[in-house]
Amino acid sequence: xxxxxxVKNLNVDFSTxxxxxxxxxxxxxxxxxxxxxxxxxxxxxxxxxxxxxVLQLMAKNAKITQGEIRYHDEDLLKKSEKQxxxxxxxxxxxxxxxxxxxxxxxxxxxKQVAEPLLIHNKVSKADALKRAEEVLRLVGIPNPKxxxxxxxxxxxxxxxxxxxxxxxxxxxxxxxxxxEPTTALDVTVQAQIIDLLKELQQKxxxxxxxxxxxxxxxxxxxxxxxxxxxxxxxxxxxxxEIFYDPQHPYTWGLLDSMPTLDTDDQNRLNSIPxxxxxxxxxxxxxxxxxxxxxxxxxxxxxxPPFFKVSKTHYAxxxxxxxxxxxxxxxxSIQQRFEKYQQMLGGSVK
Amino acid sequence: MADEKTPIVxxxxxxxxxxxxxxxxxxAVDDISFDIYKxxxxxxxxxxxxxxxxxxxxIxxxYNPTSGQILFEGDDISKIKNRSxxxxxxxxxxxxxxxxxxxxxxxxxxxxxxxxxxLDINNLSKNDDERTQRxxxxxxxxxxxxxxxxxxxxxxxxxxxxxxxxxxxxAVDPQFIIADEPISALDVxxxxxxxxxxxxxxxxxxxxxxxxxxxxxxxxxxxxRIAVMYSGKIVELASADEIYxxxxxxxxxxxxxxxPVPDPEVEKTRERIDFDHKKHFSDDQRLQEVQxxxxxxxxxxxxxxx
Ligand SMILES: Nc1ncnc2c1ncn2[C@@H]1O[C@H](COP(=O)(O)OP(=O)(O)OP(=O)(O)O)[C@@H](O)[C@H]1O
Ligand SMILES: Nc1ncnc2c1ncn2[C@@H]1O[C@H](COP(=O)(O)OP(=O)(O)OP(=O)(O)O)[C@@H](O)[C@H]1O
Ligand SMILES: [Mg+2]
Ligand SMILES: [Mg+2]
Numbered sequence: 001x002x003x004x005x006x007v008k009n010l011n012v013d014f015s016t017x018x019x020x021x022x023x024x025x026x027x028x029x030x031x032x033x034x035x036x037x038x039x040x041x042x043x044x045x046x047x048x049x050x051x052x053x054v055l056q057l058m059a060k061n062a063k064i065t066q067g068e069i070r071y072h073d074e075d076l077l078k079k080s081e082k083q084x085x086x087x088x089x090x091x092x093x094x095x096x097x098x099x100x101x102x103x104x105x106x107x108x109x110x111k112q113v114a115e116p117l118l119i120h121n122k123v124s125k126a127d128a129l130k131r132a133e134e135v136l137r138l139v140g141i142p143n144p145k146x147x148x149x150x151x152x153x154x155x156x157x158x159x160x161x162x163x164x165x166x167x168x169x170x171x172x173x174x175x176x177x178x179x180e181p182t183t184a185l186d187v188t189v190q191a192q193i194i195d196l197l198k199e200l201q202q203k204x205x206x207x208x209x210x211x212x213x214x215x216x217x218x219x220x221x222x223x224x225x226x227x228x229x230x231x232x233x234x235x236x237x238x239x240x241e242i243f244y245d246p247q248h249p250y251t252w253g254l255l256d257s258m259p260t261l262d263t264d265d266q267n268r269l270n271s272i273p274x275x276x277x278x279x280x281x282x283x284x285x286x287x288x289x290x291x292x293x294x295x296x297x298x299x300x301x302x303x304p305p306f307f308k309v310s311k312t313h314y315a316x317x318x319x320x321x322x323x324x325x326x327x328x329x330x331x332s333i334q335q336r337f338e339k340y341q342q343m344l345g346g347s348v349k
Numbered sequence: 350m351a352d353e354k355t356p357i358v359x360x361x362x363x364x365x366x367x368x369x370x371x372x373x374x375x376x377a378v379d380d381i382s383f384d385i386y387k388x389x390x391x392x393x394x395x396x397x398x399x400x401x402x403x404x405x406x407x408i409x410x411x412y413n414p415t416s417g418q419i420l421f422e423g424d425d426i427s428k429i430k431n432r433s434x435x436x437x438x439x440x441x442x443x444x445x446x447x448x449x450x451x452x453x454x455x456x457x458x459x460x461x462x463x464x465x466x467x468l469d470i471n472n473l474s475k476n477d478d479e480r481t482q483r484x485x486x487x488x489x490x491x492x493x494x495x496x497x498x499x500x501x502x503x504x505x506x507x508x509x510x511x512x513x514x515x516x517x518x519x520a521v522d523p524q525f526i527i528a529d530e531p532i533s534a535l536d537v538x539x540x541x542x543x544x545x546x547x548x549x550x551x552x553x554x555x556x557x558x559x560x561x562x563x564x565x566x567x568x569x570x571x572x573x574r575i576a577v578m579y580s581g582k583i584v585e586l587a588s589a590d591e592i593y594x595x596x597x598x599x600x601x602x603x604x605x606x607x608x609p610v611p612d613p614e615v616e617k618t619r620e621r622i623d624f625d626h627k628k629h630f631s632d633d634q635r636l637q638e639v640q641x642x643x644x645x646x647x648x649x650x651x652x653x654x655x
Contacts (some may be wrong), residue, residue, distance in 0.1 A: 016500065016504060017499055018496055018499075021471035021495075033552070035593065040536070041536065042536050042538070042539070043506055043507070043508025043535050043536045043539050044505075044506040044508060044509055044578075045510060045532070045536075047505065048506060059503060059504075061504075096467070097507045097534070098449065100449050100451070100452040100508065101452070108456070120543050142398075146372050146373050149374060150373055154367065154368075154373075154400075156398040156402060156403075157397070157402060157448045157449060157530070158397025158398055159397065161397075162397075180507065180534065183533045183534060183563075184397070184448070184530065184563070185397050185563060186394070186395060186396050186397045186399075186563050186604065187563060187565060187604060187607040187608055187609065188396070188603055188604055188607045188624070189396070189397045190563070190607070190609075191607045191609075191621060202608075212538045213508075213535060213540070214536060214564070214609060215611035216608065216609025216610050216611045216616070217609050218611070219609065219610065219611050219612055219613045219615070219616045220609055220616035222612075232563065239613050240613055243611065243612060243613050253538055254536065254537055254538055255611065257537040257538040257540070257541045258537050258566070258611055259541075259566045259567055259569075259570045260566055260610070261565075261566050261593060261608070262567055263566070263570055264569050265569070265571070265589070267453075268545050269540075269545055269570070270541060270545055270546075271538045271541035271542045271545065272538040275492050275494070278494060278496070278497075288419060291571065294607065323538070323554070339612075339614075343614070
């Protein structure tokens, strides 16, 4: 499989009033051509910063201290601003987490959706507007012809989100980076948007990076999943490996925190205790250790490397070291293991 | 638990239209009526664009209602004027956590001042130290680092900004909070922490919530009663369990069938129920009680079936 995007040892710092925030601390991942990679993880763990760095859309106080971002055969970090302009919104486009900040409040939405076409494709204005209307209908804006003349504040949160999606796909990008694209949508519209993205993927082979907190959505859309914590990847693998055979205690904690329709509302929800580390002074050892019920002495001392679970599945936890003691994961996780064994016909581990 | 049926908020035939009389007129909220009881969590779910946020924003009087009434503790607040002393008093009792955390936080203000704004307006802190201490307390409550007090909103991740909005709403000790998608940008573990927190505060202070959200598993968990909106109308209203175990409206059924489940096998085989707007709406329908405590938007004819 061709790697269309390959991010190597990415490090990003922010300078702030209180000192330097080490937001991204050596992130490696790749995106295969035509696949959907989901990135999940702690709020503040660096998902948005990572993908914004790919397009070099960073805050002024950000600095890439190390790394490489290979797109086809080139390093995007070596491109000029002008070259990046040709790529952004054209070959690689992005749906931002905050729809209001990526929409221009003073421009009608029809013009905003048509704009990438006019910039990159040199089509006539009339054609661009026609295509904009089509795409707005595709993402489910009712009465698009009339509403193209409205401004962003005149739409609901979910409608704005759909407008942002329309802008991102109007040029049929090669890579689509979607940062929480469906968070503001009801589940039926969310399902329609996901179908639409899948369709786009089949039709033109778009490769997708999908960031979301909704693990249900991940289960439905992802081919592979990467889990982030405190500026690092802690686990990645195929969707089945992450959902049925998770190895990192942080991944366990996430999967165990989700309420389901059967959760008893008299009980408190499970959550991972404690707070994320302060990235002004990242800890010497494993950043998750203070919140990790399974932490060992070595976790305080040394950051765990990635251990191989399968050809496609890796996790950075000392629990996978051959000398580590066997531990008992949360009950809901054990149930996932059991289901996996059944699915595989009991043939593994 | 809710006190037996003492309403804190009563909404009566509320209509909220935009661009009235123009081609792009929107009947965002179109004649809805419901009560919210003291101490309960009232969940509001529904189609994107169905009028949930508008309902919340009308109740907290960010708009002048097109028609209808809103009562808060028995007082009609639908016509009180902006900047009047009554409005000020009422704004302290009722707070809103906004859906779009970025747009609702002033980008030029430090987080400390954003959170303390309500304290300042209502003279709730005696001096600077007390003010700072209160902000620290609030930041801790929502699991943010007090060291971040002097940062600006853009220096935070999406989920962190959302928690700033929550801290701001809690600052003035309100009785009623409208939470518009308060946890959607948080990872599931922090969602759980924030929901546990909201429930703890609710118990301590007998707070009432209107909780708007798309995550139906979470809404079921947190709500006592749930209203389902579609196209400016409430199409169904019942206890949380009743909505999930015995959904009557086809839109509710469609919504429930689309809840994503964190299990790839389940997702591969999922069958969604489609909802066809045209088939299910007619002019002779209204919200009526078809079973005790269970309200359905339907015609009198249809109501007889239950
Ligand atoms: N401009 C900035 N200045 C200083 N710190 C920043 C800035 N932008 C982001 N950060 C910090 O970098 C870290 C990573 O932020 P990022 O937005 O990537 O998180 P995220 O994983 O996308 O979280 P969420 O799920 O809440 O959106 C956070 O701790 C955040 O506070
Ligand atoms: N200021 C406004 N001017 C014109 N139309 C508006 C305005 N505010 C909202 N609307 C429209 O009113 C309808 C209801 O919007 P609202 O924001 O209440 O929806 P919602 O149920 O909160 O949706 P979401 O789940 O997407 O946030 C939508 O069709 C929206 O486009
Ligand atoms: Mg983010
Ligand atoms: Mg809304």
